[in-house]
Amino acid sequence: MSNFNTSRREFLRISSLLSSAGALGVAAPFAINLATVASAAAQNNSGDYKALVCLFLYGANDHANTVLATDSESWNQYLNVRTTNEAGSIALPAVGATGGVLAITPNTAQAGRSFALHPNMPELRNLFNAGRAAILANVGPLVVPTTLTQYKAASVPLPPKLFSHNDQQSLWQAYAPEGAAYGWGGRMGDLLASNNSNPIFTAISASGNAVFLSGRSVKQYQVGSSGAVAIAGLSGSLYGSTMAGSTLRNIITSDSTNYFQKEHAATTSRAIAAQSMLAPAMAAAGPTGIPNPTQYTNPNTGALANNALAVQLQTVARIIAGRNALGAKRQVFFVSLGGFDTHDSQRTQQADLLARVSHAIAYFDTTMANVMGSDLRQQVTLFTASDFGRTFTSNGDGTDHGWGSHHFIVGGAVKGKDIYGSFPVTGLKHTLDVGSGSLLPQFSVDQYGATLGTWFGLSPTQINDVFPNITNFGNRNLGFI
Missing domain, CATH: 3.40.720 (Alkaline Phosphatase, subunit A)
Structure with a gap:
Protein backbone atom coordinates (compact mmCIF):
# COMPACT_ATOMS: atom_id res chain seq x y z
CA MET A 1 0.00 0.00 0.00
CA SER A 2 3.04 2.29 -0.16
CA ASN A 3 1.83 3.71 -3.47
CA PHE A 4 -1.65 4.40 -2.16
CA ASN A 5 -1.63 8.19 -2.35
CA THR A 6 -5.36 8.81 -2.35
CA SER A 7 -6.19 11.54 0.13
CA ARG A 8 -8.51 10.93 3.06
CA ARG A 9 -11.03 13.30 1.45
CA GLU A 10 -10.99 11.32 -1.82
CA PHE A 11 -11.32 8.03 0.09
CA LEU A 12 -14.36 9.32 1.98
CA ARG A 13 -15.85 10.66 -1.26
CA ILE A 14 -15.57 7.25 -2.90
CA SER A 15 -17.02 5.59 0.20
CA SER A 16 -20.06 7.88 0.07
CA LEU A 17 -20.57 7.12 -3.63
CA LEU A 18 -20.49 3.41 -2.98
CA SER A 19 -22.86 3.76 -0.07
CA SER A 20 -25.30 5.53 -2.37
CA ALA A 21 -25.03 2.78 -4.96
CA GLY A 22 -25.34 0.04 -2.36
CA ALA A 23 -28.44 1.60 -0.89
CA LEU A 24 -30.19 1.06 -4.18
CA GLY A 25 -30.17 -2.69 -3.77
CA VAL A 26 -29.22 -3.17 -7.40
CA ALA A 27 -28.06 -6.37 -9.07
CA ALA A 28 -24.58 -7.73 -8.37
CA PRO A 29 -23.03 -6.77 -11.76
CA PHE A 30 -23.38 -3.09 -10.78
CA ALA A 31 -21.95 -3.44 -7.28
CA ILE A 32 -18.38 -2.15 -6.96
CA ASN A 33 -15.66 -3.30 -4.62
CA LEU A 34 -14.40 -0.43 -2.43
CA ALA A 35 -10.78 -1.49 -2.50
CA THR A 36 -10.81 -1.77 -6.30
CA VAL A 37 -12.25 1.70 -6.80
CA ALA A 38 -9.99 3.32 -4.22
CA SER A 39 -6.96 1.65 -5.81
CA ALA A 40 -8.03 2.85 -9.25
CA ALA A 41 -8.45 6.37 -7.93
CA ALA A 42 -4.96 6.25 -6.47
CA GLN A 43 -3.58 5.20 -9.86
CA ASN A 44 -5.53 8.02 -11.51
CA ASN A 45 -3.75 10.50 -9.28
CA SER A 46 -0.50 9.44 -11.00
CA GLY A 47 -1.76 11.22 -14.12
CA ASP A 48 -2.50 8.12 -16.22
CA TYR A 49 -5.75 9.54 -17.55
CA LYS A 50 -6.74 10.25 -21.15
CA ALA A 51 -9.95 11.38 -22.78
CA LEU A 52 -11.02 11.75 -26.40
CA VAL A 53 -13.81 14.20 -27.24
CA LEU A 191 -10.76 -2.56 -25.38
CA LEU A 192 -9.76 -0.04 -22.70
CA ALA A 193 -12.71 -0.20 -20.30
CA SER A 194 -10.77 -2.61 -18.06
CA ASN A 195 -8.71 0.41 -17.01
CA ASN A 196 -11.86 1.84 -15.41
CA SER A 197 -13.32 0.48 -12.20
CA ASN A 198 -16.83 1.04 -13.57
CA PRO A 199 -17.05 0.61 -17.35
CA ILE A 200 -20.40 2.42 -17.57
CA PHE A 201 -18.51 5.72 -17.43
CA THR A 202 -16.24 4.84 -20.36
CA ALA A 203 -18.33 6.17 -23.28
CA ILE A 204 -20.43 9.25 -22.49
CA SER A 205 -22.57 11.40 -24.77
CA ALA A 206 -23.65 14.93 -23.90
CA SER A 207 -25.60 15.08 -27.17
CA GLY A 208 -28.08 12.22 -27.23
CA GLY A 224 -28.02 16.14 -20.09
CA SER A 225 -26.80 19.70 -19.67
CA SER A 226 -27.19 19.41 -15.90
CA GLY A 227 -25.47 16.02 -15.77
CA ALA A 228 -26.77 12.57 -14.92
CA VAL A 229 -30.48 12.18 -15.63
CA ALA A 230 -32.43 10.71 -12.73
CA ILE A 231 -35.57 8.60 -13.09
CA ALA A 232 -38.40 10.77 -11.82
CA GLY A 233 -40.48 9.75 -8.83
CA LEU A 234 -38.00 7.50 -7.01
CA SER A 235 -37.34 9.92 -4.18
CA GLY A 236 -39.44 12.36 -2.19
CA SER A 237 -43.20 12.41 -2.44
CA LEU A 238 -44.94 10.72 -5.34
CA TYR A 239 -48.68 11.32 -5.74
CA GLY A 240 -48.68 12.64 -2.18
CA SER A 241 -47.14 9.48 -0.75
CA THR A 242 -43.64 9.13 0.70
CA MET A 243 -43.86 5.34 0.18
CA ALA A 244 -44.82 5.42 -3.50
CA GLY A 245 -41.25 6.11 -4.65
CA SER A 246 -39.83 2.96 -3.10
CA THR A 247 -42.76 0.96 -4.46
CA LEU A 248 -42.09 2.29 -7.95
CA ARG A 249 -38.40 1.43 -7.58
CA ASN A 250 -39.25 -2.15 -6.65
CA ILE A 251 -41.60 -2.48 -9.63
CA ILE A 252 -39.13 -1.25 -12.23
CA THR A 253 -36.07 -3.10 -10.86
CA SER A 254 -37.56 -6.44 -9.80
CA ASP A 255 -36.17 -9.51 -11.53
CA SER A 256 -38.45 -11.56 -13.76
CA THR A 257 -38.49 -14.81 -15.72
CA ASN A 258 -39.76 -12.82 -18.73
CA TYR A 259 -36.69 -11.95 -20.82
CA PHE A 260 -37.96 -8.51 -21.81
CA GLN A 261 -38.86 -7.57 -18.24
CA LYS A 262 -35.58 -9.00 -16.97
CA GLU A 263 -33.53 -6.88 -19.38
CA HIS A 264 -35.62 -3.79 -18.64
CA ALA A 265 -35.07 -4.25 -14.90
CA ALA A 266 -31.32 -4.73 -15.36
CA THR A 267 -31.04 -1.63 -17.55
CA THR A 268 -33.09 0.42 -15.09
CA SER A 269 -31.03 -0.81 -12.16
CA ARG A 270 -27.86 0.15 -13.98
CA ALA A 271 -29.24 3.61 -14.74
CA ILE A 272 -30.22 4.20 -11.11
CA ALA A 273 -26.82 3.02 -9.83
CA ALA A 274 -24.92 5.09 -12.40
CA GLN A 275 -26.89 8.25 -11.68
CA SER A 276 -26.38 7.86 -7.94
CA MET A 277 -22.62 7.66 -8.51
CA LEU A 278 -22.17 10.23 -11.25
CA ALA A 279 -24.29 13.01 -9.78
CA PRO A 280 -22.13 13.53 -6.65
CA ALA A 281 -18.88 12.80 -8.52
CA MET A 282 -19.34 15.57 -11.11
CA ALA A 283 -17.90 18.96 -10.29
CA ALA A 284 -20.38 21.75 -9.79
CA ALA A 285 -21.09 24.22 -12.58
CA GLY A 286 -20.05 27.74 -11.67
CA PRO A 287 -17.43 29.55 -9.59
CA THR A 288 -16.84 26.69 -7.15
CA GLY A 289 -16.39 24.06 -9.86
CA ILE A 290 -16.25 24.22 -13.65
CA PRO A 291 -16.80 27.83 -14.80
CA ASN A 292 -19.90 28.60 -16.81
CA PRO A 293 -19.17 29.49 -20.45
CA THR A 294 -19.33 33.12 -21.39
CA GLN A 295 -21.80 34.11 -24.08
CA TYR A 296 -20.61 34.30 -27.67
CA THR A 297 -21.30 37.11 -30.12
CA ASN A 298 -23.60 36.21 -33.00
CA PRO A 299 -21.70 37.66 -35.98
Missing part, protein backbone atom coordinates in the same frame (compact mmCIF):
# COMPACT_ATOMS: atom_id res chain seq x y z
CA CYS A 54 -15.53 13.90 -30.62
CA LEU A 55 -17.19 17.11 -31.81
CA PHE A 56 -19.53 16.14 -34.64
CA LEU A 57 -20.76 18.87 -37.00
CA TYR A 58 -24.09 17.48 -38.23
CA GLY A 59 -25.23 18.43 -41.70
CA ALA A 60 -21.80 18.55 -43.38
CA ASN A 61 -19.62 21.57 -42.72
CA ASP A 62 -18.36 23.49 -45.78
CA HIS A 63 -14.62 22.93 -45.40
CA ALA A 64 -13.67 25.27 -48.25
CA ASN A 65 -14.86 28.31 -46.29
CA THR A 66 -13.46 26.98 -43.01
CA VAL A 67 -9.79 26.48 -44.01
CA LEU A 68 -8.73 28.38 -47.12
CA ALA A 69 -5.66 28.69 -49.33
CA THR A 70 -4.94 32.40 -49.82
CA ASP A 71 -1.91 32.53 -52.15
CA SER A 72 -2.65 34.53 -55.30
CA GLU A 73 -3.35 31.59 -57.60
CA SER A 74 -5.58 29.82 -55.08
CA TRP A 75 -7.43 32.96 -54.06
CA ASN A 76 -8.16 33.92 -57.64
CA GLN A 77 -9.62 30.47 -58.28
CA TYR A 78 -11.59 30.72 -55.05
CA LEU A 79 -13.12 34.08 -56.00
CA ASN A 80 -13.78 32.94 -59.55
CA VAL A 81 -15.82 29.93 -58.47
CA ARG A 82 -17.39 31.08 -55.22
CA THR A 83 -18.42 34.61 -56.21
CA THR A 84 -21.95 34.48 -57.59
CA ASN A 85 -24.59 37.20 -57.49
CA GLU A 86 -23.99 39.95 -54.96
CA ALA A 87 -26.77 38.94 -52.60
CA GLY A 88 -25.96 35.23 -52.52
CA SER A 89 -22.19 35.06 -52.97
CA ILE A 90 -20.53 32.66 -50.60
CA ALA A 91 -17.01 34.05 -51.20
CA LEU A 92 -15.42 35.53 -48.07
CA PRO A 93 -13.40 38.77 -47.88
CA ALA A 94 -9.63 38.53 -48.23
CA VAL A 95 -7.05 38.65 -45.44
CA GLY A 96 -6.86 42.19 -44.12
CA ALA A 97 -10.24 43.27 -45.45
CA THR A 98 -13.00 44.22 -43.03
CA GLY A 99 -14.35 40.93 -41.78
CA GLY A 100 -11.71 39.11 -43.85
CA VAL A 101 -10.37 35.59 -43.43
CA LEU A 102 -7.81 35.10 -40.64
CA ALA A 103 -4.26 34.35 -41.79
CA ILE A 104 -2.42 31.37 -40.29
CA THR A 105 1.18 30.27 -40.91
CA PRO A 106 1.73 26.52 -40.49
CA ASN A 107 5.11 25.32 -39.24
CA THR A 108 5.46 23.11 -42.31
CA ALA A 109 5.49 25.20 -45.47
CA GLN A 110 3.64 24.05 -48.58
CA ALA A 111 5.48 25.57 -51.53
CA GLY A 112 3.87 28.75 -52.74
CA ARG A 113 0.78 28.35 -50.54
CA SER A 114 -0.60 30.53 -47.76
CA PHE A 115 -3.61 29.82 -45.57
CA ALA A 116 -6.38 31.28 -43.44
CA LEU A 117 -9.37 30.36 -41.30
CA HIS A 118 -12.96 31.58 -41.51
CA PRO A 119 -13.33 35.17 -40.21
CA ASN A 120 -15.47 34.06 -37.27
CA MET A 121 -12.94 31.64 -35.79
CA PRO A 122 -10.47 33.98 -34.03
CA GLU A 123 -10.30 31.81 -30.91
CA LEU A 124 -9.38 28.74 -32.94
CA ARG A 125 -6.81 30.79 -34.87
CA ASN A 126 -5.26 31.71 -31.51
CA LEU A 127 -5.15 28.05 -30.46
CA PHE A 128 -3.53 27.16 -33.79
CA ASN A 129 -0.90 29.87 -33.34
CA ALA A 130 -0.28 28.69 -29.77
CA GLY A 131 0.50 25.19 -31.04
CA ARG A 132 -2.53 23.51 -29.44
CA ALA A 133 -4.56 23.03 -32.62
CA ALA A 134 -3.76 21.30 -35.90
CA ILE A 135 -5.61 20.79 -39.18
CA LEU A 136 -5.92 17.50 -41.02
CA ALA A 137 -6.51 18.28 -44.69
CA ASN A 138 -8.99 16.35 -46.80
CA VAL A 139 -10.05 13.33 -44.77
CA GLY A 140 -13.10 11.16 -45.41
CA PRO A 141 -14.37 7.57 -45.64
CA LEU A 142 -12.27 5.29 -47.87
CA VAL A 143 -11.99 1.51 -48.14
CA VAL A 144 -8.60 1.51 -49.88
CA PRO A 145 -6.35 4.30 -51.20
CA THR A 146 -8.19 5.57 -54.28
CA THR A 147 -7.22 7.65 -57.30
CA LEU A 148 -9.61 9.69 -59.39
CA THR A 149 -9.22 7.23 -62.27
CA GLN A 150 -10.08 4.31 -59.98
CA TYR A 151 -13.07 6.20 -58.57
CA LYS A 152 -14.48 6.96 -62.01
CA ALA A 153 -13.97 3.38 -63.17
CA ALA A 154 -15.22 1.93 -59.87
CA SER A 155 -12.23 -0.38 -60.09
CA VAL A 156 -11.64 -0.43 -56.31
CA PRO A 157 -14.07 -0.85 -53.40
CA LEU A 158 -15.74 2.47 -52.59
CA PRO A 159 -17.57 3.56 -49.43
CA PRO A 160 -21.27 2.74 -49.75
CA LYS A 161 -23.96 5.38 -50.19
CA LEU A 162 -21.68 8.36 -50.70
CA PHE A 163 -23.23 11.84 -50.39
CA SER A 164 -26.12 10.59 -48.19
CA HIS A 165 -26.35 12.40 -44.84
CA ASN A 166 -27.52 9.58 -42.57
CA ASP A 167 -25.30 6.98 -44.18
CA GLN A 168 -22.17 9.12 -44.19
CA GLN A 169 -22.72 10.18 -40.59
CA SER A 170 -22.80 6.49 -39.76
CA LEU A 171 -19.76 5.73 -41.94
CA TRP A 172 -17.76 8.42 -40.15
CA GLN A 173 -18.81 7.13 -36.74
CA ALA A 174 -19.11 3.40 -37.34
CA TYR A 175 -17.56 2.41 -40.74
CA ALA A 176 -20.93 1.25 -42.11
CA PRO A 177 -24.09 2.94 -43.47
CA GLU A 178 -27.12 3.77 -41.36
CA GLY A 179 -28.02 0.81 -39.16
CA ALA A 180 -24.45 0.12 -37.98
CA ALA A 181 -24.27 -1.40 -34.51
CA TYR A 182 -20.78 -0.45 -33.29
CA GLY A 183 -18.85 2.80 -33.50
CA TRP A 184 -15.10 3.24 -33.23
CA GLY A 185 -15.42 5.29 -30.06
CA GLY A 186 -17.36 2.49 -28.43
CA ARG A 187 -14.95 -0.13 -29.73
CA MET A 188 -12.05 1.79 -28.22
CA GLY A 189 -14.04 1.76 -25.00
CA ASP A 190 -14.51 -2.02 -25.23
CA ASN A 209 -27.68 8.84 -28.87
CA ALA A 210 -24.63 8.42 -31.14
CA VAL A 211 -23.55 5.20 -32.82
CA PHE A 212 -19.96 6.45 -32.43
CA LEU A 213 -20.07 5.46 -28.75
CA SER A 214 -21.76 2.06 -29.15
CA GLY A 215 -19.48 -0.84 -28.29
CA ARG A 216 -19.94 -4.57 -28.20
CA SER A 217 -19.75 -4.63 -24.42
CA VAL A 218 -19.54 -0.94 -23.48
CA LYS A 219 -22.87 0.84 -23.57
CA GLN A 220 -22.93 4.58 -24.10
CA TYR A 221 -24.11 6.62 -21.15
CA GLN A 222 -26.11 9.74 -22.02
CA VAL A 223 -26.14 12.86 -19.87
CA ASN A 300 -24.89 38.29 -37.94
CA THR A 301 -26.66 40.34 -35.27
CA GLY A 302 -23.86 41.47 -32.97
CA ALA A 303 -25.94 40.22 -30.02
CA LEU A 304 -24.61 38.12 -27.17
CA ALA A 305 -26.14 34.66 -26.90
CA ASN A 306 -25.74 31.43 -24.97
CA ASN A 307 -23.73 28.71 -26.71
CA ALA A 308 -25.30 25.28 -26.22
CA LEU A 309 -22.18 23.57 -27.59
CA ALA A 310 -20.06 25.22 -24.91
CA VAL A 311 -22.56 23.96 -22.30
CA GLN A 312 -22.13 20.41 -23.63
CA LEU A 313 -18.37 20.78 -23.24
CA GLN A 314 -18.85 22.15 -19.74
CA THR A 315 -20.77 18.96 -18.90
CA VAL A 316 -17.86 16.92 -20.28
CA ALA A 317 -15.43 18.94 -18.15
CA ARG A 318 -17.56 18.40 -15.05
CA ILE A 319 -17.44 14.63 -15.60
CA ILE A 320 -13.69 14.70 -16.26
CA ALA A 321 -13.29 16.55 -12.95
CA GLY A 322 -14.89 13.54 -11.23
CA ARG A 323 -12.58 11.01 -12.92
CA ASN A 324 -10.85 9.95 -9.70
CA ALA A 325 -14.07 9.40 -7.78
CA LEU A 326 -15.40 7.36 -10.70
CA GLY A 327 -12.19 5.35 -11.07
CA ALA A 328 -11.92 6.41 -14.73
CA LYS A 329 -8.63 6.33 -16.64
CA ARG A 330 -9.90 6.19 -20.24
CA GLN A 331 -13.03 8.01 -21.41
CA VAL A 332 -14.55 8.79 -24.80
CA PHE A 333 -17.04 11.67 -25.08
CA PHE A 334 -19.39 12.86 -27.80
CA VAL A 335 -20.74 16.38 -28.33
CA SER A 336 -22.33 17.87 -31.43
CA LEU A 337 -23.71 20.89 -33.23
CA GLY A 338 -26.25 20.72 -36.06
CA GLY A 339 -27.29 23.03 -38.85
CA PHE A 340 -24.39 22.62 -41.29
CA ASP A 341 -26.48 21.46 -44.26
CA THR A 342 -26.07 24.83 -45.94
CA HIS A 343 -27.73 24.45 -49.33
CA ASP A 344 -29.07 27.97 -48.82
CA SER A 345 -27.91 31.11 -47.00
CA GLN A 346 -24.56 29.48 -46.34
CA ARG A 347 -22.56 32.60 -45.66
CA THR A 348 -24.93 33.74 -42.92
CA GLN A 349 -25.61 30.33 -41.39
CA GLN A 350 -22.03 29.10 -41.38
CA ALA A 351 -20.76 32.36 -39.89
CA ASP A 352 -22.89 31.82 -36.77
CA LEU A 353 -22.17 28.08 -36.58
CA LEU A 354 -18.39 28.46 -36.84
CA ALA A 355 -18.44 31.31 -34.32
CA ARG A 356 -20.07 28.90 -31.88
CA VAL A 357 -17.57 26.14 -32.68
CA SER A 358 -14.59 28.44 -32.18
CA HIS A 359 -15.97 29.94 -28.96
CA ALA A 360 -16.83 26.52 -27.49
CA ILE A 361 -13.48 24.92 -28.31
CA ALA A 362 -11.60 27.86 -26.80
CA TYR A 363 -13.77 27.67 -23.67
CA PHE A 364 -13.00 23.96 -23.35
CA ASP A 365 -9.25 24.49 -23.81
CA THR A 366 -9.22 27.18 -21.12
CA THR A 367 -11.28 24.98 -18.81
CA MET A 368 -8.96 21.98 -19.28
CA ALA A 369 -6.06 24.20 -18.20
CA ASN A 370 -7.54 24.30 -14.71
CA VAL A 371 -9.83 21.41 -13.84
CA MET A 372 -10.20 21.85 -10.11
CA GLY A 373 -6.53 22.82 -9.91
CA SER A 374 -5.17 20.34 -12.49
CA ASP A 375 -3.96 21.18 -16.00
CA LEU A 376 -5.39 18.36 -18.14
CA ARG A 377 -4.77 19.81 -21.60
CA GLN A 378 -2.04 17.22 -22.23
CA GLN A 379 -4.44 14.41 -21.36
CA VAL A 380 -7.58 15.48 -23.23
CA THR A 381 -7.83 15.67 -27.02
CA LEU A 382 -10.79 17.09 -28.93
CA PHE A 383 -11.29 16.40 -32.64
CA THR A 384 -13.93 17.37 -35.18
CA ALA A 385 -15.88 15.20 -37.61
CA SER A 386 -18.82 15.80 -39.99
CA ASP A 387 -21.01 13.97 -42.49
CA PHE A 388 -18.79 15.00 -45.42
CA GLY A 389 -17.37 18.11 -47.06
CA ARG A 390 -19.32 20.13 -49.60
CA THR A 391 -18.95 21.04 -53.24
CA PHE A 392 -16.55 23.84 -54.14
CA THR A 393 -19.06 25.23 -56.60
CA SER A 394 -22.01 27.24 -55.35
CA ASN A 395 -25.64 26.51 -56.11
CA GLY A 396 -26.41 30.22 -55.82
CA ASP A 397 -26.14 31.01 -52.10
CA GLY A 398 -25.08 27.63 -50.74
CA THR A 399 -23.27 24.39 -51.55
CA ASP A 400 -24.21 20.76 -52.10
CA HIS A 401 -23.06 17.39 -50.80
CA GLY A 402 -19.39 16.49 -51.15
CA TRP A 403 -16.88 13.97 -49.72
CA GLY A 404 -13.48 14.85 -48.23
CA SER A 405 -13.19 17.65 -45.67
CA HIS A 406 -10.69 19.44 -43.39
CA HIS A 407 -10.82 18.85 -39.63
CA PHE A 408 -9.36 20.22 -36.41
CA ILE A 409 -7.55 18.42 -33.60
CA VAL A 410 -7.11 20.38 -30.36
CA GLY A 411 -5.25 19.66 -27.13
CA GLY A 412 -1.94 19.86 -25.32
CA ALA A 413 -0.69 16.61 -26.85
CA VAL A 414 -1.42 17.82 -30.38
CA LYS A 415 1.54 18.75 -32.59
CA GLY A 416 -0.15 22.00 -33.40
CA LYS A 417 0.34 25.00 -35.64
CA ASP A 418 0.45 22.77 -38.69
CA ILE A 419 -1.60 21.43 -41.56
CA TYR A 420 -1.18 17.68 -42.04
CA GLY A 421 -1.34 16.40 -45.60
CA SER A 422 -1.02 18.24 -48.89
CA PHE A 423 -3.63 20.96 -49.02
CA PRO A 424 -5.80 20.32 -52.11
CA VAL A 425 -5.59 22.43 -55.24
CA THR A 426 -8.14 25.23 -55.12
CA GLY A 427 -10.59 25.15 -57.99
CA LEU A 428 -12.13 22.59 -60.32
CA LYS A 429 -11.01 19.76 -62.64
CA HIS A 430 -7.95 18.67 -60.68
CA THR A 431 -6.79 15.18 -59.63
CA LEU A 432 -8.99 15.11 -56.51
CA ASP A 433 -12.14 16.64 -58.01
CA VAL A 434 -14.87 14.00 -58.22
CA GLY A 435 -17.36 16.58 -59.47
CA SER A 436 -18.21 20.23 -58.73
CA GLY A 437 -15.03 20.49 -56.67
CA SER A 438 -16.06 17.75 -54.22
CA LEU A 439 -12.83 16.26 -52.88
CA LEU A 440 -11.66 12.67 -53.17
CA PRO A 441 -10.11 12.17 -49.71
CA GLN A 442 -6.36 11.79 -49.36
CA PHE A 443 -6.71 10.34 -45.84
CA SER A 444 -9.25 7.80 -44.59
CA VAL A 445 -11.32 8.08 -41.44
CA ASP A 446 -9.54 4.87 -40.38
CA GLN A 447 -6.18 6.66 -40.50
CA TYR A 448 -7.61 9.62 -38.60
CA GLY A 449 -9.07 7.39 -35.90
CA ALA A 450 -6.04 5.10 -35.72
CA THR A 451 -3.78 8.08 -35.02
CA LEU A 452 -6.06 9.16 -32.18
CA GLY A 453 -6.41 5.58 -30.94
CA THR A 454 -2.64 5.07 -30.78
CA TRP A 455 -2.32 8.13 -28.54
CA PHE A 456 -5.27 6.87 -26.49
CA GLY A 457 -3.41 3.65 -25.70
CA LEU A 458 -4.51 1.05 -28.25
CA SER A 459 -1.93 -1.49 -29.38
CA PRO A 460 -1.31 -2.13 -33.10
CA THR A 461 -3.38 -5.32 -32.83
CA GLN A 462 -6.23 -3.41 -31.19
CA ILE A 463 -6.02 -0.72 -33.87
CA ASN A 464 -6.53 -3.46 -36.49
CA ASP A 465 -9.56 -4.68 -34.54
CA VAL A 466 -11.19 -1.25 -34.18
CA PHE A 467 -10.49 0.00 -37.72
CA PRO A 468 -11.23 -2.80 -40.17
CA ASN A 469 -9.75 -1.06 -43.23
CA ILE A 470 -6.56 0.26 -41.64
CA THR A 471 -4.45 -2.59 -43.04
CA ASN A 472 -5.22 -1.28 -46.54
CA PHE A 473 -3.33 1.93 -45.81
CA GLY A 474 0.44 2.11 -45.48
CA ASN A 475 0.43 5.11 -43.13
CA ARG A 476 -1.59 4.28 -40.03
CA ASN A 477 -0.27 7.14 -37.88
CA LEU A 478 -0.60 10.59 -39.43
CA GLY A 479 1.66 12.18 -36.80
CA PHE A 480 -0.53 15.04 -35.60
CA ILE A 481 -0.49 13.92 -31.95
